[in-house]
Amino acid sequence: xxxxxxxxxxxxxxxxxxxxxxxxxxxxxxxxxxxxxxxxxxxxxxxxxxxxxxxxxxxxxxxxxxxxxxxxxxxxxxxxxxxxxxxxxxxxxxxxxxxxxxxxxxxxxxxxxxxxxxxxxxxxxxxxxxxxxxxxxxxxxxxxxxxxxxxxxxxxxxxxxxxxxxxxxxxxxxxxxxxxxxxxxxxxxxxxxxxxxxxxxxxxxxxxxxxxxxxxxxxxxxxxxxxxxxxxxxxxxxxxxxxxxxxxxxxxxxxxxxxxxxxxxxxxxxxxxxxxxxxxxxxxxxxxxxxxxxxxxxxxxxxxxxxxxxxxxxxxxxxxxxxxxxxxxxxxxxxxxxxxxxxxxxxxxxx
Amino acid sequence: xxxxxxxxxxxxxxxxxxxxxxxxxxxxxxxxxxxxxxxxxxxxxxxxxxxxxxxxxxxxxxxxxxxxxxxxxxxxxxxxxxxxxxxxxxxxxxxxxxxxxxxxxxxxxxxxxxxxxxxxxxxxxxxxxxxxxxxxxxxxxxxxxxxxxxxxxxxxxxxxxxxxxxxxxxxxxxxxxxxxxxxxxxxxxxxxxxxxxxxxxxxxxxxxxxxxxxxxxxxxxxxxxxxxxxxxxxxxxxxxxxxxxxxxxxxxxxxxxxxxxxxxxxxxxxxxxxxxxxxxxxxxxxxxxxxxxxxxxxxxxxxxxxxxxxxxxxxxxxxxxxxxxxxxxxxxxxxxxxxxxxxxxxxxxxxxxxxxxxxxxxxxxxxxxxxxxxxxxxxxxxxxxxxxxxxxxxxxxxx
Numbered sequence: 001x002x003x004x005x006x007x008x009x010x011x012x013x014x015x016x017x018x019x020x021x022x023x024x025x026x027x028x029x030x031x032x033x034x035x036x037x038x039x040x041x042x043x044x045x046x047x048x049x050x051x052x053x054x055x056x057x058x059x060x061x062x063x064x065x066x067x068x069x070x071x072x073x074x075x076x077x078x079x080x081x082x083x084x085x086x087x088x089x090x091x092x093x094x095x096x097x098x099x100x101x102x103x104x105x106x107x108x109x110x111x112x113x114x115x116x117x118x119x120x121x122x123x124x125x126x127x128x129x130x131x132x133x134x135x136x137x138x139x140x141x142x143x144x145x146x147x148x149x150x151x152x153x154x155x156x157x158x159x160x161x162x163x164x165x166x167x168x169x170x171x172x173x174x175x176x177x178x179x180x181x182x183x184x185x186x187x188x189x190x191x192x193x194x195x196x197x198x199x200x201x202x203x204x205x206x207x208x209x210x211x212x213x214x215x216x217x218x219x220x221x222x223x224x225x226x227x228x229x230x231x232x233x234x235x236x237x238x239x240x241x242x243x244x245x246x247x248x249x250x251x252x253x254x255x256x257x258x259x260x261x262x263x264x265x266x267x268x269x270x271x272x273x274x275x276x277x278x279x280x281x282x283x284x285x286x287x288x289x290x291x292x293x294x295x296x297x298x299x300x301x302x303x304x305x306x307x308x309x310x311x312x313x314x315x316x317x318x319x320x321x322x323x324x325x326x327x328x329x330x331x332x333x334x335x336x337x338x339x340x341x342x343x344x345x346x347x348x349x350x351x
Numbered sequence: 352x353x354x355x356x357x358x359x360x361x362x363x364x365x366x367x368x369x370x371x372x373x374x375x376x377x378x379x380x381x382x383x384x385x386x387x388x389x390x391x392x393x394x395x396x397x398x399x400x401x402x403x404x405x406x407x408x409x410x411x412x413x414x415x416x417x418x419x420x421x422x423x424x425x426x427x428x429x430x431x432x433x434x435x436x437x438x439x440x441x442x443x444x445x446x447x448x449x450x451x452x453x454x455x456x457x458x459x460x461x462x463x464x465x466x467x468x469x470x471x472x473x474x475x476x477x478x479x480x481x482x483x484x485x486x487x488x489x490x491x492x493x494x495x496x497x498x499x500x501x502x503x504x505x506x507x508x509x510x511x512x513x514x515x516x517x518x519x520x521x522x523x524x525x526x527x528x529x530x531x532x533x534x535x536x537x538x539x540x541x542x543x544x545x546x547x548x549x550x551x552x553x554x555x556x557x558x559x560x561x562x563x564x565x566x567x568x569x570x571x572x573x574x575x576x577x578x579x580x581x582x583x584x585x586x587x588x589x590x591x592x593x594x595x596x597x598x599x600x601x602x603x604x605x606x607x608x609x610x611x612x613x614x615x616x617x618x619x620x621x622x623x624x625x626x627x628x629x630x631x632x633x634x635x636x637x638x639x640x641x642x643x644x645x646x647x648x649x650x651x652x653x654x655x656x657x658x659x660x661x662x663x664x665x666x667x668x669x670x671x672x673x674x675x676x677x678x679x680x681x682x683x684x685x686x687x688x689x690x691x692x693x694x695x696x697x698x699x700x701x702x703x704x705x706x707x708x709x710x711x712x713x714x715x716x717x718x719x720x721x722x723x724x725x726x727x728x729x730x731x732x733x734x735x736x737x738x739x740x741x742x743x744x745x746x747x748x749x750x
Contacts, residue, residue: 151390154412154440172441176394177416180449187472252574255449258471258501258525260573271572271645278642279600280573283465283495283518286600302600312414313464313494318443 025056027080032126033100041122041137041146046080046104050144052122058083059104060211064198065226066240068248069325070107071169072161074117077193078104079213087213092266093196093221101127103191109159120155121173122146125183125191132189134179150176162327169322178319186253197224197265198244224265227331235345238335239265241328245317261292270343274303282306285314295339304333374399381407386415389434393417393424401425404432404458411435414442414463420450423748426458429482429512436463444469444499445483448476454748456480462487467516469499475742476500478508479749485515489538491596493517497539501525502575507741509533509749517596518603519544520561523551525575530739531556540597541566541606542588547573551581552739562595563603563610564588564630567617570602571640571649579618582736583625588612589664590629605641607632607671616640616695616714618654621734627688628664632671634704635661639694639714651714652695659732663688663704678707678723687725699730 028045031038038044041052048054055061059080067075081087082100090096097103108119122137137146138153152175158168174181183189199205200223208214225232227241243265249256250263259280262272271277274292279285279302287305294300306316308329315321339345377392377400379385389409392402398421406427411434417424424446426432436445445463448455448470459482460467467483470476483497497513500506501524511534513520520539523529529551535558536542542558544566545551551567558564565588569578588611597604606613609631614620615638627634635658640651666688670679679686687705691698694714700706710722 150394151387152413153387170440172413175390175416177390177418177447177449178414178442180418181416181447184449255471257574276643276645277572278570278602280570280602281466281495281499281501281518281522281524282598282601284492284598285465285495286598288599290600311464312439312441312443313492318465319441322441 027056027058029082029100032102033128037135037148039148044102044124046078046102052106052119052146060207062199062204063201064193065201066198066224066244068244068320069328070320071171071323072159073107073109076106079194081213085213087208089196089218095194095196097127099127099129103194109157120157120171123179132191134176134183134189136173136176136179138173149173152178167323172322174319181255181319182248184255192248197221228327234335234338238331241331245328249317273343275343283313287314293336295341295343296337298333298336301336303336304329307332376401376403378403378405380405381409385409386412390415396422398422406431409434410438412438412440414439414444414447416447416449417453418449421452422450423454423456425456428457429459429480432458433461434458435461439464448473451475454479456749459484463494465494466499467494467497469496469501470503472502473500474503475505475745476503477745477748478511480510482512489515489593489596491517491598496522498522504528505741505745507745514538516540517598518601522546523548525573528739530741536561538593540595541603544568545581546570547576547578549579550739553581553583554585556586558586558588559590560593561591562593562608563606563613564591565612566606567614567620568602569616571644571646576649577618580736581617582621583612584621585624587626589626592629592631609669609671610636611666613638614653614656616651616653619736621657621736623659623661623734625661627661628666630666631669632667633690634663634666634688636690637698638692641692641714643715653698654696656698657732657734658689658700658702661702663702673718674721675723691726691728697730698728699732700728701732
């Protein structure tokens with residue numbers, strides 16, 4: 001439904017731009033490719049409104065099948081590709097955007113007083129000639145624009161989680177370096193979410209193709225499922241969860257390359273996946289447990305200990321969450337609990 | 352943040368990212384909002400700049416990070432410029448460096464929730480006169496590593512102090528070309544540890560009151576393994592008498608209390624001219640990797656270990672390995688100060704002390720099957736490894 005609505009919003013923006021006599025709002029290409037760090041989010045021209053909820057026509061909202069957990073924040077993702085630009089599919093369907101592209105992601109929570117979403121921050125990834133740049137913008141108190149905060153920020157937030165419980169957290173906007181802490185691949189900053197396998201929902205790829213961003217004859221990749229959708233197998237759901245929540249660091253070229261623990265959806269080495277693997281630098285993150293995963297015994301596995309913890313010296317992921325993702329922990333617990341000694345899973349989908 | 356730089360203008364709608372004409376000092380003082388001001392300085396620094404940490408205590412709430420090449424972070428001394436992470440709410444370490452040619456000097460990092468200072472993929476890094484400490488003494492809840500360079504080439508650690516780490520005080524992992532010298536490691540589980548690394552000199556350090564003083568390890572299932580070419584010399588590894596407080600599951604949790612120098616599954620290690628003693632288990636332990644593993648590329652036994660000219664004080668009077676207390680009793684109260692598990696090849700010693708072997712040639716044999724016996728470690732102990740040198744620019748900045 002949300003997906004349909006954002007699509008509709010994009011259409012409305014397109015139509016209203018065409019109907020009115022005002023000049024079509026345009027994205028500031030020079031700011032994306034230049035060497036400045038623009039102070040205000042509105043400088044880019046990604047949105048038609050000051051609240052940054054209606055993207056301009058050239059900016060496309062998109063969704064991921066399996067999203068990263070960020071303290072139950074709601075996320076709104078947008079992509080911009082400069083006119084005539086083409087997006088290519090790289091390794092494992094990772095999308096390779098042309099220089100001049102931008103990815104925009106707003107984070108917020110439902111406003112308890114109304115039916116709107118109150119945005120806290122908007123992160124912008126700009127593809128410049130010398131690589132991607134990540135910039136965090138924090139929303140001003142009046143909600144009319146967001147301001148660059150390279151050093152990040154903490155702010156108190158109260159919200160209601162999916163179980164209905166009230167939560168008070170210290171929400172952390174990452175600083176510019178912490179952005180790279182997750183977005184690094186082989187020493188370079190790259191986008192994480194936009195991969196074909198994580199965007200293929202039967203509709204979205206077609207929209208990007210219609211925009212001329214993606215080639216219609218491109219290769220098909222194994223779809224990564226929504227980990228909360230039980231029509232998919234337990235193994236695929238667990239692996240999708242680990243991919244989007246862990247593998248941006250835990251891959252052979254990522255920030256956690258030295259750990260030897262690699263959690264990408266495509267990983268096939270069972271030791272690298274953590275099965276029977278001893279920790280190397282876990283410190284007290286081990287929780288007294290000897291292996292990352294002990295098949296059949298979630299309580300003896302370091303995975304669940306670190307996921308089910310909020311202490312900065314223990315918690316995984318290290319960034320982006322201050323509370324436990326109970327649903328995520330439950331999924332990985334179930335996956336480990338039914339795992340055979342060789343790492344295989346007998347249980348298929350619930351259907 | 353105060354920019355000390357002639358003609359610097361950083362206000363306005365946009366901040367220029369272009370390289371400045373000359374390097375500048377960016378002064379950050381202690382006080383209100385230290386987190387944001389210091390982090391902003393570390394982000395906006397340009398290559399060549401010095402981020403100067405003022406005197407006093409900086410109360411930090413999150414991890415700090417530096418990702419700009421050629422930056423120096425300098426305080427007024429490890430007793431004067433103190434970054435305290437007692438109230439840290441996030442991040443796996445206190446300070447994270449991910450850029451090359453960085454110099455960290457003259458400041459302290461205290462009470463981080465995870466690691467103290469980590470540098471990853473940060474080549475040509477200098478740690479000089481820095482202290483990382485957990486001020487509550489040795490505790491399992493302390494962070495794992497104090498000074499933690501990993502996956503780096505050219506690592507120079509000089510006059511560092513590391514106290515209270517629940518894994519290793521000074522830990523160099525998966526790196527190449529390393530010097531650790533003139534440093535002190537106290538009350539850690541492992542004082543100084545060189546792991547899965549190539550070409551390291553560890554000398555003129557003091558490792559006291561740790562569980563184990565100086566460790567040279569190689570572990571399986573890691574991107575860089577086959578640890579080799581390490582010289583441990585002219586160190587003092589004495590009175591390592593702190594009970595092991597590492598959280599179980601970590602490899603150092605298996606280091607017995609009272610270990611001076613320990614070599615696990617490395618190749619080409621020279622241990623000479625050290626002062627060793629007051630180590631209840633052993634002054635020197637040479638062992639294979641005694642755990643199960645699934646890694647066809649891993650070599651679990653030590654080879655080419657040359658031990659010479661070390662001074663041995665009292666050791667082996669309360670060995671922390673199961674069953675060895677009986678051996679000690681049978682041998683008049685102490686076991687010899689050098690202990691070898693019996694695995695590997697070309698292990699040689701000409702130190703003027705006896706050596707005890709456990710007789711376990713295969714490292715996967717359980718310790719219960721040990722047949723302790725005195726052994727001669729004959730063979731060539733002549734030093735063969737060249738001295739490690741750093742790029743001249745790294746030595747020049749601290750001269």
